[in-house]
Amino acid sequence: YEVRPKVPRRIVEDIAATIKTEFHGLSGIVYCLSRRECERVAEGLQRHAGISAGFYHAQLDAEKREEIQRDWMNDDIK
Known part of the structure; x- marks a missing residue:
């Protein structure tokens, strides 16, 4: 892994x-x-950027978390 400092206007x-x-x-x-x-x-x-991405955090309901995790494991999102 790698940690990089962020430049606020150029994060994405x-x-x-x-x-x-x-x-x-x-x-x-x-x-x-x-x-x-x-x-x-x-x-x-x-x-x-046209990159397939999703987000995952504690405020998502269980169904949404499972969907995102499944999509990530299946390489539907990267």
């Missing part, structure tokens, strides 16, 4: 660039400090 762009250049075609986990940031990063990766 930096994560997307790393995924596309160093981890293309692989699955992974991006940890965020808050639920809101987790959702925002996943949405940004999908919308602006």
